[in-house]
Amino acid sequence: MYRYLDRINSPEDIKSMKPEELDGLAKDIRKFLVKSVSKTGGHLASNLGVVELTIALHRVFDSPKDKIVWDVGHQAYVHKIITGRKEKFDTLRQYNGLSGFPKEKESVHDIIDTGHSSTSISTALGLACARDIKGEDGAVIAVIGDGSITGGMAMEALNHLGYIKKDMIVILNDNEMSIDKNVGGMSTYMSGLIRDSRVHKVKGEVDKFLNITNAGNMISKTASKITDSIMYSFVPQECAFFDSLGVKYYGPIDGHNIADLEACLKNASKRKGPTLLHVITKKGKGYRDAEAHPDLYHGVSSFDIRDGVKKTSSDTISAAVGRKLTEMADKDKRITAITAAMPSGTGMNIFGEKYPERYFDVGIAEQHAVSFATGLAKNGMKPYFAVYSSFLQRAYDQIVHDVCITGKNVTFLIDRAGLVGNDGETHHGAFDLSYLNMIPGITVMAPKDTEELMNMMELSSEIDGPSAIRYPRGNAYYLKTGEYGKLEIGKSEIIKKGKDMAIIAIGDMVGNSIEAAEILSEDSIDVEVINARFLKPLDEKMIDYVFEKFDTVVTVENNIVSGGFGNRILQYASEKGIQKRIVNIGLPEVFIHQGSCDILQKVAGISSDKIAEKILSILKKDR
Numbered sequence: 001m002y003r004y005l006d007r008i009n010s011p012e013d014i015k016s017m018k019p020e021e022l023d024g025l026a027k028d029i030r031k032f033l034v035k036s037v038s039k040t041g042g043h044l045a046s047n048l049g050v051v052e053l054t055i056a057l058h059r060v061f062d063s064p065k066d067k068i069v070w071d072v073g074h075q076a077y078v079h080k081i082i083t084g085r086k087e088k089f090d091t092l093r094q095y096n097g098l099s100g101f102p103k104e105k106e107s108v109h110d111i112i113d114t115g116h117s118s119t120s121i122s123t124a125l126g127l128a129c130a131r132d133i134k135g136e137d138g139a140v141i142a143v144i145g146d147g148s149i150t151g152g153m154a155m156e157a158l159n160h161l162g163y164i165k166k167d168m169i170v171i172l173n174d175n176e177m178s179i180d181k182n183v184g185g186m187s188t189y190m191s192g193l194i195r196d197s198r199v200h201k202v203k204g205e206v207d208k209f210l211n212i213t214n215a216g217n218m219i220s221k222t223a224s225k226i227t228d229s230i231m232y233s234f235v236p237q238e239c240a241f242f243d244s245l246g247v248k249y250y251g252p253i254d255g256h257n258i259a260d261l262e263a264c265l266k267n268a269s270k271r272k273g274p275t276l277l278h279v280i281t282k283k284g285k286g287y288r289d290a291e292a293h294p295d296l297y298h299g300v301s302s303f304d305i306r307d308g309v310k311k312t313s314s315d316t317i318s319a320a321v322g323r324k325l326t327e328m329a330d331k332d333k334r335i336t337a338i339t340a341a342m343p344s345g346t347g348m349n350i351f352g353e354k355y356p357e358r359y360f361d362v363g364i365a366e367q368h369a370v371s372f373a374t375g376l377a378k379n380g381m382k383p384y385f386a387v388y389s390s391f392l393q394r395a396y397d398q399i400v401h402d403v404c405i406t407g408k409n410v411t412f413l414i415d416r417a418g419l420v421g422n423d424g425e426t427h428h429g430a431f432d433l434s435y436l437n438m439i440p441g442i443t444v445m446a447p448k449d450t451e452e453l454m455n456m457m458e459l460s461s462e463i464d465g466p467s468a469i470r471y472p473r474g475n476a477y478y479l480k481t482g483e484y485g486k487l488e489i490g491k492s493e494i495i496k497k498g499k500d501m502a503i504i505a506i507g508d509m510v511g512n513s514i515e516a517a518e519i520l521s522e523d524s525i526d527v528e529v530i531n532a533r534f535l536k537p538l539d540e541k542m543i544d545y546v547f548e549k550f551d552t553v554v555t556v557e558n559n560i561v562s563g564g565f566g567n568r569i570l571q572y573a574s575e576k577g578i579q580k581r582i583v584n585i586g587l588p589e590v591f592i593h594q595g596s597c598d599i600l601q602k603v604a605g606i607s608s609d610k611i612a613e614k615i616l617s618i619l620k621k622d623r
């Protein structure tokens with residue numbers, strides 16, 4: 001079906017292809033990617049952009065002896081295709097299927113598991129140092145995007161790399177896009193490099209360089225110096241940044257010209273010391289609609305190839321949060337919104353459109369975002385940092401050290417809390433209830449539905465001190481049960497009275513618990529369901545009431561059980577000497593894989609039927 005791609009089952013196959021066949025292969029791979037990802041969903045645009053780069057990497061280097069480390073890893077699909085996994089693409093990101101990110105367990109060619117940004121240079125440098133200590137051979141290559149290189153960790157790693165001067169290649173894959181528009185001084189600087197040194201201007205120089213390598217000369221020290229100087233002549237004056245750090249810059253290079261890429265990679269592999277190749281690619285390359293709207297095609301659900309991806313994000317919980325914060329900002333001039341490179345993902349783009357002067361996209365810089373919020377708060381603002389739960393993990397010390405110890409008026413809007421689905425273990429928001437639980441002085445809330453989320457946002461504007469609201473990924477949902485309207489700090493609600501036992505649930509698990517109670521009623525078990533609303537402060541009055549009334553109390557949360565909401569209730573009971581049966585239901589202490597949320601909730605035991613099953617099994621033992 002694919003003239004060239006059908007011949008590829010391993011990196012060796014790609015090495016044996018004739019140079020004139022490679023453009024055909026690139027076309028085949030793009031066709032395959034669009035067809036396949038349009039069915040499964042996945043990160044399309046970034047992968048379309050790195051087809052030639054990945055082909056060139058696997059032709060020049062010998063994976064896995066030469067180690068290719070993909071930053072974030074969302075652009076590693078072509079690498080997966082070339083390293084023998086194309087037959088599995090119909091299972092991409094599905095339960096038990098091929099991961100959308102590099103996974104060591106999946107292939108020896110996947111050097112390290114990733115999913116979060118800006119780690120590749122650090123990991124690659126560790127690999128290079130270990131290689132040298134052990135006296136081994138092999139190149140180490142970090143491939144990092146223009147968005148990810150703005151992350152603090154990447155800067156820390158470059159700083160170390162330039163100092164320690166290991167033989168290592170950093171490929172800066174610059175498509176002038178993060179998920180949305182890339183932001184920041186670094187991005188402006190790199191764009192300047194591209195503008196000032198158009199790729200076609202250096203074509204002649206690359207050809208000269210090719211002549212040297214094609215002649216089959218052993219590149220002696222002198223020849224290497226000559227090629228260095230040829231490549232260095234590509235470098236615009238302004239590119240002192242990497243060079244002054246001690247990392248030699250080459251570029252910009254056309255990232256869609258395989259011959260040029262191969263020549264430059266070969267040369268880079270012969271250089272001593274750290275080398276950075278600035279490769280220019282187009283996000284979405286080869287699929288017209290994706291080239292025109294790379295943001296829409298960054299991460300896609302299944303779509304019809306002829307119609308393309310349609311913009312349909314207005315009914316998400318995140319969009320509701322963005323609209324609500326904007327509305328709150330109409331009345332409160334102190335309100336400011338922060339995102340770390342996720343403006344549309346978190347709904348903060350909505351705020352930014354209306355209040356650009358009070359809106360900050362700080363780039364992929366979660367740690368900076370938190371300390372920055374501290375400064376805003378210190379100077380009288382009321383900052384809201386909207387951030388995915390798993391990405392906030394990176395800023396834990398800033399939450400403790402900057403915001404909470406000083407009691408600053410910062411609110412964390414923690415999106416993608418709980419299981420997120422197909423991105424898998426790196427992206428599940430499995431830990432935030434636990435990691436916030438132990439920090440003194442922070443108010444932590446989780447709404448039962450989107451309307452209550454809006455009420456919690458209103459409440460947060462009145463809190464003077466750190467607060468957090470966590471809510472799941474997905475479309476807005478409304479349970480229409482219990483009370484809505486103005487909330488009181490630390491006050492829970494009874495959703496349904498019962499006689500036999502109680503479930504105290506938090507966040508989106510209130511809905512599942514109501515359903516579980518319905519299932520249990522078929523077995524004549526009458527369950528009282530309580531919506532906790534707050535992890536901190538706990539509604540102690542309600543908990544005292546529950547323990548007085550019931551012998552069995554079950555807690556339910558979409559968070560790891562260890563250290564989470566249920567554990568807090570256990571701790572409370574233990575401190576008070578309450579001797580009742582307390583069962584904590586939540587995510588088990590394992591890294592949960594990818595798949596639809598429906599499947600994963602069942603696997604983790606937090607779907608309504610699994611909650612009911614567990615309760616039934618406990619109560620049956622009593623009968």
Ligand SMILES: Cc1ncc(C[n+]2csc(CCOP(=O)(O)OP(=O)(O)O)c2C)c(N)n1
Pocket residue numbers: 046072074075115116117144145146147148149175177178179283298340341342364366391394
């Ligand atoms: C710590 C962290 N923050 C945010 C993200 C979300 N994220 C994934 S890819 C991406 C954009 C990366 O841009 P770039 O490195 O230029 O790669 P491109 O998508 O353009 O290929 C972002 C913000 C993440 N994975 N990790």
Ligand SMILES: CC(=O)[C@@H](O)[C@H](O)COP(=O)(O)O
Pocket residue numbers: 043072074115116179298299345416420423473
């Ligand atoms: C690779 C990455 O980190 C993001 O692209 C992430 O997959 C986005 O997740 P959402 O689809 O939940 O916005």
Ligand SMILES: [Mg+2]
Pocket residue numbers: 145146147173174175176177178
């Ligand atoms: Mg980019």
